[in-house]
Amino acid sequence: MDLVLVLVLILTCLLLLSHWKWSSKRGKLPPGPTPLPIIGNIHQINVKNVHQSFTNFSKIYGPVFTLYLGMKPTVVLYGYEAIKEALIGHGEEFNGRARIPIFDMVLKGGVAFSNGKAWKETRHFSFTTLRKLGMGQRSIENHIQEEARFLVEELKKTNGSPYDPTFILACVPCNVVCSIIFQNRFEYKDQDFVSLLEKLNENAKILSTLWVQVCNIFHVLIDYCPGNHNTLYKNFTCLQNYLLTKIKEHEKSLDVTNPRDFIDYFLIKEMQENRNPQSIYTRENLIGMLTDMFVGGTETIKAN
Numbered sequence: 001m002d003l004v005l006v007l008v009l010i011l012t013c014l015l016l017l018s019h020w021k022w023s024s025k026r027g028k029l030p031p032g033p034t035p036l037p038i039i040g041n042i043h044q045i046n047v048k049n050v051h052q053s054f055t056n057f058s059k060i061y062g063p064v065f066t067l068y069l070g071m072k073p074t075v076v077l078y079g080y081e082a083i084k085e086a087l088i089g090h091g092e093e094f095n096g097r098a099r100i101p102i103f104d105m106v107l108k109g110g111v112a113f114s115n116g117k118a119w120k121e122t123r124h125f126s127f128t129t130l131r132k133l134g135m136g137q138r139s140i141e142n143h144i145q146e147e148a149r150f151l152v153e154e155l156k157k158t159n160g161s162p163y164d165p166t167f168i169l170a171c172v173p174c175n176v177v178c179s180i181i182f183q184n185r186f187e188y189k190d191q192d193f194v195s196l197l198e199k200l201n202e203n204a205k206i207l208s209t210l211w212v213q214v215c216n217i218f219h220v221l222i223d224y225c226p227g228n229h230n231t232l233y234k235n236f237t238c239l240q241n242y243l244l245t246k247i248k249e250h251e252k253s254l255d256v257t258n259p260r261d262f263i264d265y266f267l268i269k270e271m272q273e274n275r276n277p278q279s280i281y282t283r284e285n286l287i288g289m290l291t292d293m294f295v296g297g298t299e300t301i302k303a304n
């Protein structure tokens with residue numbers, strides 16, 4: 001038998017085996033279209049109109065169905081009732097966050113992309129600390145109003161002439177977040193600030209590219225392929241190095257009896273818990289939390 005025939009036979013057996021393994025697993029999952037080996041159902045999803053594809057699947061398989069994104073089974077909840085039943089009716093079971101390989105590359109710890117006990121404790125600390133710093137109370141309103149006054153002053157400088165406010169509108173919420181985590185705001189022309197915001201903006205664009213979705217499905221590409229995910233990594237590293245400098249500055253001027261901001265509250269807890277090997281109060285987790293707030297508090301709110 002020639003070599004090519006042997007290879008074709010081996011390949012066919014492997015494909016059949018992986019298909020059989022999939023089929024036996026699929027029995028336990030909600031219904032969905034039959035996946036192909038390796039690519040799953042990707043060929044059946046219109047990437048330019050994902051929402052419409054999901055609508056079409058829900059008409060055939062109902063409000064809860066399974067799609068294979070590559071080899072990864074993904075259960076889709078379609079419509080208000082299904083989402084409410086899962087997230088409100090079974091909140092405990094559904095409070096996990098799926099692994100997103102592209103974020104695993106850039107984030108260690110934090111709240112937004114963590115899970116289980118670490119997520120619960122980190123979320124509890126963030127929440128109580130933000131409340132101590134005025135979240136949901138009058139004092140945060142003062143920060144917001146102060147920033148609004150800076151915004152108005154900046155807009156006045158345009159003297160009513162046409163002006164693209166996109167950049168400045170990203171600065172405003174970011175400055176409110178900065179006032180909570182570092183206890184200081186930035187001038188809108190501050191070079192460090194401008195450069196950080198440009199990087200966040202570039203990252204938001206990269207995160208919505210098709211390539212990043214492909215990397216999330218076939219994560220082996222992240223380590224071995226060139227592509228814009230490397231720029232994403234570089235930009236996040238810059239932001240996190242900046243945050244690290246801020247943490248070091250805080251360490252030098254820390255007064256444990258008079259915490260000034262989020263970083264101070266964390267450093268105090270870190271000192272109190274330093275004998276606990278399971279502690280969530282690690283440098284990595286602090287950087288993760290600050291990154292969450294920086295990114296979550298800027299890109300979500302600015303005008304697009």
Ligand code: HEM
Pocket residue numbers: 111112113123177292293294296297298300301
């Ligand atoms: C209009 C503005 C915002 C929108 C639309 C938005 C949207 C979201 C969404 C959809 C989630 C995921 C919820 C989930 O899966 O359970 C989320 C989580 C999160 N957001 Fe926002 N967000 C906004 C503002 C902010 C701000 C200002 C911050 C920080 C200062 C922030 C920080 C976070 C964090 C830390 C999480 C993770 C929470 C957790 O895992 O418990 N977000 N946000």
